[in-house]
Amino acid sequence: MTGCNPGVIRIANAGTLPFKFRKVYKIVYYCVPLSGIIECKIQNGAYFDMKLILSDRPLPLELSDHPDVVCVDLTRLKIANCVGCFGCWTKTPGRCVIRDDAVKVYPLIAQSETVLYVSRIKYGGYDTVMKTMLERAIPVQQAFIRIVNGETHHVQRSVVPKDAVILAYGASDEEEQALFRQLIARNAHNMNFQSYRVLFCREDQVPDLVQTEVAKWGIS
Amino acid sequence: MGNLLILNGSPRAPRSNSRRYAQIFSSCYGENTEYFDISKRNHPELCAKLAGTSHVLFVFPLYADGLPVTLLNFLKSLEAAPPQNKPAVSVLINCGFLEPQQNEMAVEMMRLFCRQNHYPFGSVLKIGSGEAILDSPFRFLAVRKIRRFADSIAKGSYGTFQTTMPLPKGLFVKAAASYWINYGKKFGVTKEAMQTMQIEP
Numbered sequence: 001m002t003g004c005n006p007g008v009i010r011i012a013n014a015g016t017l018p019f020k021f022r023k024v025y026k027i028v029y030y031c032v033p034l035s036g037i038i039e040c041k042i043q044n045g046a047y048f049d050m051k052l053i054l055s056d057r058p059l060p061l062e063l064s065d066h067p068d069v070v071c072v073d074l075t076r077l078k079i080a081n082c083v084g085c086f087g088c089w090t091k092t093p094g095r096c097v098i099r100d101d102a103v104k105v106y107p108l109i110a111q112s113e114t115v116l117y118v119s120r121i122k123y124g125g126y127d128t129v130m131k132t133m134l135e136r137a138i139p140v141q142q143a144f145i146r147i148v149n150g151e152t153h154h155v156q157r158s159v160v161p162k163d164a165v166i167l168a169y170g171a172s173d174e175e176e177q178a179l180f181r182q183l184i185a186r187n188a189h190n191m192n193f194q195s196y197r198v199l200f201c202r203e204d205q206v207p208d209l210v211q212t213e214v215a216k217w218g219i220s
Numbered sequence: 221m222g223n224l225l226i227l228n229g230s231p232r233a234p235r236s237n238s239r240r241y242a243q244i245f246s247s248c249y250g251e252n253t254e255y256f257d258i259s260k261r262n263h264p265e266l267c268a269k270l271a272g273t274s275h276v277l278f279v280f281p282l283y284a285d286g287l288p289v290t291l292l293n294f295l296k297s298l299e300a301a302p303p304q305n306k307p308a309v310s311v312l313i314n315c316g317f318l319e320p321q322q323n324e325m326a327v328e329m330m331r332l333f334c335r336q337n338h339y340p341f342g343s344v345l346k347i348g349s350g351e352a353i354l355d356s357p358f359r360f361l362a363v364r365k366i367r368r369f370a371d372s373i374a375k376g377s378y379g380t381f382q383t384t385m386p387l388p389k390g391l392f393v394k395a396a397a398s399y400w401i402n403y404g405k406k407f408g409v410t411k412e413a414m415q416t417m418q419i420e421p
Contacts, residue, residue, distance in 0.1 A: 084232035090404045093414045107420045123329045125286040134284045143400040145393045152317045158417045186285040
């Protein structure tokens, strides 16, 4: 087993890629020269649905044979707090004005059809590492409002509907777990989850549970 | 009425709507308030301030359905360095959505923090359309509710309050569009540009 290895990027026949695939190619292009911290592989111009693992801790995964899976270890990225400037809505729409590692992650969130978020829980919500990234992901939304299920929410930009699994560890009790479940139900509206599951575990159980989840994607 | 500490957990605290709400609250509550923005560097100072107060009011916006990281990190600092005598905690939260109920998750997170760390819980005010209401004809509704909220804290008869613009949702969507189009104009950005579907174009 190895961790989420940095910089394993392979691109072939990129010029002939279908449109959606080219957008993924563009994301990879942004990633390469900066740090190679995001593992992302594209092979032979084949179209595939993207799967994203976003984690607040290193994960023991070997993904070299799975070009459709991107694993982001947030602890290895430099991501500042959102400053609430609304720049990504009103000055440079779709682009955060803070040009740190977050700008490589939120396009991946938007593109992915399947996501696995791994996060510690704090006060019934995501702890700092994951929450910081999710707050920085608001460029995937517009300032404008729409009505969804009778409630007002922001209009999404090109955000693919997602099947989400949230693996949450460190909850103090059932009350905190219940609160976190409610949070994910709220997130579903704002993060375009078409389905979601919430799993709770102890911190030491995270690696095994991640393995179990990715095995469902055909990864052993 | 005891002394009251107001802590602003907005990431853009000095220029935030939360600050404006805090100012209105202060004028309604009376003279015994002290106001601070939460920043990355002042956690120890603010934790020490809590030791000398009987009531703390957290004012902040809803961020990604929950507490903004600025506030979350401060609560973690406070958990690590708690005051000996714990003040009661009240919450004034606003969100840009029409429904003040969308703030509920963040309020529950604050309640959980208080339960886990043994702080008495005070009053709650949830404001919908919080980005714009103070600059709209409905400002008086927000001010009136803040006054009631402040009174409840001053009298120790805690309760939960909420307010928003009294608009049909469809009209709110149009009003919000107008607000944001004018916001973009300040930077020379058109409505069409703001509506781009591209991410990191």
